[in-house]
Amino acid sequence: RSTSVKQSSLSFFYVIPLGTNGGLDENNLSSYLLTSINNSIPNSAYISLDGGTIRHGIEIAIKQQSLPLNTDKEIFIREQIKAYLISHGHLDHITGFLINTPNDKSGKFIIGLNQTIKIIRDHYFNNQAWADFGSTGLKTYDYQILDPLSTIPAPIVNTDLDVRIFRLCHTCPFLSSAFLVSRRNQPSASILYLGDTGPDDVEKIIQVDQTTYSPRYLSQLWKEMAPLVAANQLKAIFIEVSYPNGRPDHLLFGHLTPNWLLKELNVLKSYHSMENVKIIVTHIKPENGAREKIIEQLSRGDALHFNFVFPQQGQAIWL
Numbered sequence: 001r002s003t004s005v006k007q008s009s010l011s012f013f014y015v016i017p018l019g020t021n022g023g024l025d026e027n028n029l030s031s032y033l034l035t036s037i038n039n040s041i042p043n044s045a046y047i048s049l050d051g052g053t054i055r056h057g058i059e060i061a062i063k064q065q066s067l068p069l070n071t072d073k074e075i076f077i078r079e080q081i082k083a084y085l086i087s088h089g090h091l092d093h094i095t096g097f098l099i100n101t102p103n104d105k106s107g108k109f110i111i112g113l114n115q116t117i118k119i120i121r122d123h124y125f126n127n128q129a130w131a132d133f134g135s136t137g138l139k140t141y142d143y144q145i146l147d148p149l150s151t152i153p154a155p156i157v158n159t160d161l162d163v164r165i166f167r168l169c170h171t172c173p174f175l176s177s178a179f180l181v182s183r184r185n186q187p188s189a190s191i192l193y194l195g196d197t198g199p200d201d202v203e204k205i206i207q208v209d210q211t212t213y214s215p216r217y218l219s220q221l222w223k224e225m226a227p228l229v230a231a232n233q234l235k236a237i238f239i240e241v242s243y244p245n246g247r248p249d250h251l252l253f254g255h256l257t258p259n260w261l262l263k264e265l266n267v268l269k270s271y272h273s274m275e276n277v278k279i280i281v282t283h284i285k286p287e288n289g290a291r292e293k294i295i296e297q298l299s300r301g302d303a304l305h306f307n308f309v310f311p312q313q314g315q316a317i318w319l
């Protein structure tokens with residue numbers, strides 16, 4: 001069973017995975033370029049969803065002809081990546097971006113939750129871990145802090161895309177986030193990109209009186225996505241599966257397995273059939289045949305209700 005992600009005249013978005021793994025391999029860490037498609041042609045203005053691996057991913061994308069063979073990667077990074085949307089502050093989601101900052105063009109936004117921007121500002125752009133390329137220093141970048149409680153999409157400057165943000169738990173109470181990216185022009189369409197997240201049933205805050213409280217951010221997110229699925233507007237969900245089944249809950253470190261993913265996706269499916277939404281599986285930890293096991297575990301039983309896509313570095317996805 002395979003889900004087509006090839007060029008189609010019905011495509012709305014063009015995605016180039018610059019990095020697809022959930023750690024360990026520094027050449028292939030979470031990062032997805034996204035642009036809109038008009039008249040079957042990808043727009044030249046991209047955003048980067050997370051920034052784990054940038055330059056090496058672009059080299060692979062050029063070799064795979066997902067970008068034109070004559071693309072100059074320096075110019076591409078400077079001119080065609082218009083904004084960095086960072087889901088959380090962990091290094092595997094941001095190193096490629098950070099390493100390329102000295103040569104970047106000014107006027108771009110780093111977009112995320114207040115908590116994520118604070119990590120970038122205080123722990124990376126602090127003139128100790130790295131030079132301050134942010135708005136308090138060299139001003140290459142501005143910060144665009146998004147409010148997770150706002151329902152109004154915010155424009156991404158220099159693109160035809162808008163974005164909303166949602167909170168996720170990645171080892172409670174540490175926050176990660178999801179981005180709902182929508183085309184501003186007609187016809188409208190959206191994709192949902194989730195950073196690292198644990199399952200609602202596992203992510204709990206232990207309170208001072210030792211009772212536990214569960215924020216259940218995924219269940220809130222699925223409720224918000226249901227109308228978009230019903231309207232056939234949500235084209236894809238990028239969501240993590242870090243480990244194969246069998247990983248004990250106390251060693252999940254804020255991540256999903258195939259069974260936990262299916263449990264979460266079944267909540268969304270309880271609102272509406274998911275046959276028109278591609279589920280793009282991100283952040284597999286590259287160890288012990290995990291990728292093969294996860295693909296196998298998402299190819300039977302309940303998984304048959306969903307269209308899973310396993311992205312490869314540099315290979316374009318048409319959505």
Ligand SMILES: Nc1ncnc2c1ncn2[C@@H]1O[C@@H]2COP(=O)(O)O[C@H]2[C@H]1O
Nearest residue numbers: 022023090091092170196242253254255
């Ligand atoms: N308590 C822990 N013990 C060992 N490894 C951990 C622990 N917490 C987090 N990690 C690892 O640190 C990584 C940080 O990035 P990730 O969340 O992708 O995955 C995490 C795990 O691989």
